[in-house]
Amino acid sequence: MSNSTSERVIIPPMDEHNQRLIANLHPDDWKNPEPADCYDLVVIGAGAGGLVTSAGAAGLNVGLKVALIEKHLMGGDCTNVGCVPSKSLIRSARVVGEMWNAKKYGVVAPQEVEVDFPAVMERMRKIRADISPIDSTDRFTNEFGMDVFLGTASFTSGDTIEVAGQKLKFKKAVIATGARATHPDIPGIEEAGYLTNETVFNLTQLPKRLAIIGGGPIGCELAQTFNRFGSEVTILHRGSHILNKEDRDAAEIVQKVFQQEKVGMILSSKIERVESTSEGKKVYYTSNGKQGSIVVDEILVGAGRTPNVKNLNLEKVGVEYDKSGVKVNDNLVTSNPRIFAVGDVCLSQKFTHMADASARIVIQNALFAPFGLGRKKLSDLVIPWVTFTDPEIAHVGMYESEAKEMGLEVNTIKIDYEDVDRAITDSETEGFVKIHLKQGTDQILGATIVSPHAGETISEVTTAIVNGIGMNKLSGVIHPYPTQAEGIKKAADAYKRTKLTDGTRKLLGFLNKFS
């Protein structure tokens, strides 16, 4: 065994949960192993992309020598500072939302809902620690039989990576280093200080006034959450409406809910500067030609992601990159044929399930596609995603505009949840199922769903697209009554009705006469 040790990780507050998290994901007493002579695969970064790539290769038990390198916490953003902590907080915020709406259901809730913020954050830290054994150094070493190295990796030659003073020789390498919050170029903001996804989950006291820069998924999920917890939240967003990458009608519904819940939104805004004052952090902006300012206790930045490419020494190994990340082809091969990339460091779709899906492509293409035969392609994937506001926006496949750009004529079927019984019984009628079809066929190109359960509902449409199941077949699928998924069935039935010509109606009438 080598005596190379990794740097100690600290995550405030260092309570029992965070200590357990660290013990699983970056143990203080970790000793890197003695490297093998040569690895079949070395993976840099142990986020979702790196974990799935390395476990997928080593877990096959076909004798592959695999090394996984992580500089900070195994599990990466998703487990530590992304999906897991944010969804835990969102669940607590849902309870508040339900209590705010309790009267609508004939239930008397207290006028002022009290949120015990330290308890909410402790619940989140406990959940994160409970989940952490799945990503742990122990599991990846013992269950998958790979060598785990803690430390910062960089390429030193075409077949060698250095980590913590040791050299790892590789046949194939995978860059899975992820992305981090883009630091905004706003005068005064560095001096005033701000939170990102890397620090917001460390809070133990609720900020009374919170400015959020960016009205994308990070900004919106956390704006609604902190507002429900009792912060006075203001989103400063460049676009003329929030969530401007989503379907316009879908984003409008969420924006309306935000207005009702009194989430402040300063749209079409440019932040001019930030100043520390005795009252707090003062954010100066212009919005629609007018100047203004707000004073807050904390600023949270959710203004896009910057891929982690620095310090990897990519130039040395001829791996090209730009500000969007490592450049890959459709097979996820970089400009160096022995080096692949997965996840946020190379993809425009920055989701955990995309890091996972790209990792599965790379296992096949890097290890089991001799002479490039049988390589899998990124462009073959059907990609869903969910923005976990309340209501949620879930999307899969193409938007109408994308289909049109590809020269496809589109027929869109929209079912409002006002017409779905379960949404009516649940008083959740603000939302819809929208399905885009290739004109003249029942082939589904894409879909958007808005509802409190959209994330759970969208997978039926994804399954249909992936398996070439059209609206005709979907309309024959029995959906339990009453469920909100019936919105999809209703869309399929609506499609079938459009196929009823005068001729088929006449035929049905004729058949009926003799039945």
Ligand SMILES: Cc1cc2nc3c(=O)[nH]c(=O)nc-3n(C[C@H](O)[C@H](O)[C@H](O)COP(=O)(O)OP(=O)(O)OC[C@H]3O[C@@H](n4cnc5c(N)ncnc54)[C@H](O)[C@@H]3O)c2cc1C
């Ligand atoms: C607040 C927030 C909420 C999110 N919510 C969702 C959600 O609900 N659903 C969803 O699908 N996605 C969500 N995402 C996105 C999701 O977290 C990412 O898409 C996913 O984590 C990407 O995985 P990855 O493996 O590519 O990168 P990462 O998870 O970033 O992992 C990369 C790893 O590489 C390590 N590393 C970097 N450089 C080096 C180096 N030189 N040497 C060694 N190690 C290195 C890093 O320390 C890190 O652990 C969210 C993101 C954020 C920020």
Ligand SMILES: NC(=O)c1ccc[n+]([C@@H]2O[C@H](COP(=O)([O-])OP(=O)(O)OC[C@H]3O[C@@H](n4cnc5c(N)ncnc54)[C@H](O)[C@@H]3O)[C@@H](O)[C@H]2O)c1
């Ligand atoms: N539920 C999910 O799956 C989920 C949740 C959170 C994050 N994510 C992933 O993380 C990625 C990053 O999220 P994000 O919200 O940070 O990025 P984003 O790029 O999707 O949205 C950021 C928004 O902030 C705006 N903006 C940027 N700089 C600004 C400034 N100075 N002033 C005002 N507005 C500004 C941009 O115009 C943009 O619309 C997402 O694209 C997604 O891939 C996914």
